[in-house]
Amino acid sequence: MSTFVWGIADQLRGVYKPHRYGSVILPMTILRRLDCMLADRRDEVRALAAVNANPNVLAARVRQQFGS
Structure with missing residues (x-):
C-alpha cells in the first residue's frame, strides 16, 4: 500500500x-x-445530509442509523 501511495506522490x-x-x-x-x-x-447518507444541514446532527444520525 505504501508503494502505491508514494507512487502517486x-x-x-x-x-x-x-x-x-x-x-x-x-x-x-x-x-x-x-x-x-x-x-x-x-x-x-446523501438523503440524510439533505435533511440535516447541521454537521453534528448529521454525524449523530449517520451513527444512529448505520452504526459507528
Missing part, C-alpha cells in the same frame, strides 16, 4: 514539493477510504 512531483506530499496524500487517502466505506449506503 511521485506523480505529483511537478506540482508539489516533496515536503508537502504528506499534506496532500494523507487527506486524499482518508477521503478515498471514506468514499469506499460509504459506497453501499451513499444514497441513504
Whole structure:
C-alpha cells in the first residue's frame, strides 16, 4: 500500500514539493477510504445530509442509523 501511495506522490512531483506530499496524500487517502466505506449506503447518507444541514446532527444520525 505504501508503494502505491508514494507512487502517486511521485506523480505529483511537478506540482508539489516533496515536503508537502504528506499534506496532500494523507487527506486524499482518508477521503478515498471514506468514499469506499460509504459506497453501499451513499444514497441513504446523501438523503440524510439533505435533511440535516447541521454537521453534528448529521454525524449523530449517520451513527444512529448505520452504526459507528
